[in-house]
Amino acid sequence: MSKEVSFIDELIQHRENIQIEFVGEYNLIQILQEICSFLNTEGGWVLVGYNGNEFNDISEGIEFKVKELKNSIINQIFPQPLVDVRCEKYKNQQVLLINVIKGSRQPYSYKKKYYVRTGTKTNEATADEISLLMRTSNENTSTWEKQTAIDASLEDLEQKEIEITINESIKIGRGKSLPKDIPGFLNYFQLLDMNLVKNGSIVLFAKDPLKFISQCQIRITVMPYGKTGSRFDDTVLIEDNLFVAFNRIQEYFKRNLPMISEFKHDNWDRTNREKYPMEALDEAILNAMVHRDYADIAGDISINIYPDKMEIINSGEIPPDIISGKNIIKEHHSVFRNPTIAHMFYLRGKIEKLGRGLSLIKDRFAENGLKTPEWTSQSGYTTLTLYGYSKPIDVNERMLAYLKKLKVGEQFSREDFEKFFEENISEKTARNDISKLLEGEWVNKKGEGPSTKYVRTNKELPGIAD
Incomplete structure (x- = not known):
């Protein structure tokens, strides 16, 4: 079972604990109404192709349906929301999985009508409900982005970065309905109001953000002797706007993080890989930028690089309903602390899978055989620890005993494994x-199904787990 399948399975199993709507058939109008209702409440998920009891075949023209739905969301729901639409395969059925991020500019309308969730049902909003949405739209999101940056003007913004954002949004199909001029674009997203430049504009686009907001810093520190070491090898201080800073961090990682050379245990071909998966690093930096608490004047983003791990620290604690322990990601729908900053990265194509960033980080490390990343929150800060070494595999005496009797290249089946222990172990x-x-x-592994065989490699015998 793939990770995507398992995620959908979890959504279905926990339907009582999260916001989710099942839509059995592809009905564009119904889907858009459901999306609008989630935008006006707490956000959530829409699963198309499953009615709550059984799956329906919606595979015919599925690519057209995805494109039609994305275009309709962009052009028919106002103001433009953050919604992720993707086709997933689940139990040999194609379904549409839609992640609706709670709207930061409520109320949202579809064809000039407003929709809300009442329990598990979607209804057209009453006049009183619309009035309530207008009064409480910012209750659960930071308003820091929308506060005025004192003494800042349009001339303090890097026009080129704003133009790139507008052009990229059009290029990837997310900006068709947006204003094309810079003042209009910023006004649309409440980053500019009556020529008053907002904090969000400064961190996103300013030529010199530190001039207006002292906490616009990202610090990269190399610690070759660990936390207790008395010497740092390298400290880089980045004080640019978020888009320039993101590119500089990417360049730093590509230039300075080592490549790992490995020999596979079934051949002599050398393979090279990055010590840390770059896609996961990009996602981790984006998460820190989008979710940090910019209102904390003492809080910046710190990236500490040790010999065997990396820490990415940002102000603002991760909500407890998202992660259990240090790395068990719960089923959740995202509420961004800085929704406008997130939206700009979305328009630039930097954010693809909305609400799935933590899972992406975890999955990429698992695919590379690395120890699972860990998230911790304490005293107003979140620390993501990324490990540059393989996760330990618990090998018991039974497994070691069987390996010892095998020669390199020797094959065996699961039945052979059981018989070796005189069938005193279960198939499981x-x-x-x-x-x-x-x-x-x-x-x-060699082959599939009943004919599956396993072949001993030349990897050295492991130690025994305690």
């Missing part, structure tokens, strides 16, 4: 043991 235990041997690359 045998499968779990073999799965760990595969994960540790002590064996390789």
Whole structure:
């Protein structure tokens, strides 16, 4: 089962705990009304192709449906929302998974009508409900972005970055309905009001953001001797707007982070990989930029690079309903602390899977066989720890005993594994043991189904877990 499938499974299983609507057939009008209602309440998920009991085939013309739905969201819901639409495969069925980020500019309308959620139902909003939305639209989101930056003017903004944002949004199909002129564009997103430049404009586009907002800093520190070391090898201070800063961090990582050379245990071909998956690093930096608490004047973003790990620290704690422990990501719908900043990155194509960033980071590290990243929050700050070494694999005495009797290249089946222990272990235990041997690359898989065999590689025998 793929990670995407498992995510949909979790959404279905936890339908009582999260905002989710099932739409059995592809009905464009109904889907847009559901999206609008989520925008006006707490956000959530819409799953198209499943009615709550069974799946329906919506695969015919699925690419056209995705394109039609994306265009309709952009052009028919006002103001422009943050909504992610993608086609997923679930149990051999194609479904549409729609992530609706809670709107920061409520009320939202579809064809000049407003919709809200009442319990698990979508209804057209009454006059009183519309009035309430207007009064409480910013209750659960930061208003820091929309506060006026004292003494700032349009001339303090980097016009080129704003033009790139407008042009990129049009290029990737997200800006068709948006104003094309710079003042109109900024006004639309409440980044400019009556020539008053807002904080959000400064951190996103200013030529010199530090001139107006002292906490616009990102610090990269290399600590070759760990936290207790007395010497730093490198400290880079970035004081640019977010788009320039993001590019500078990318360039720093590409230039300075090492490549790892490895030999596969079934051949002598050398493979090179980045010590940390770059896609995951990009997502981690974006998360820190979008979710940090900019109102904390003492809070910047710190990136600490150690010999075996990296820490990315930003002001603002991660909500407890998103992560359990240090790395168990719960089913959730996103509420951005800085929704306008998030929207600008979305228009630039930097954010693709809305609400799935944490899972993407975790998945990329798992795909590279690295230890699972960990998130911790304390004293108003969130720390993401990324590990540059493989996650430990628990190998028991039973697994080691079987490996010792195998020669390099020797094949065996799951039944052979069970018989070796005189069938004193269950099929489930045998499968779990073999799965760990595969994960540790002590064996390789050959074939599928009943004819599956496993082949001993030349990787050295492991130690025993305590």
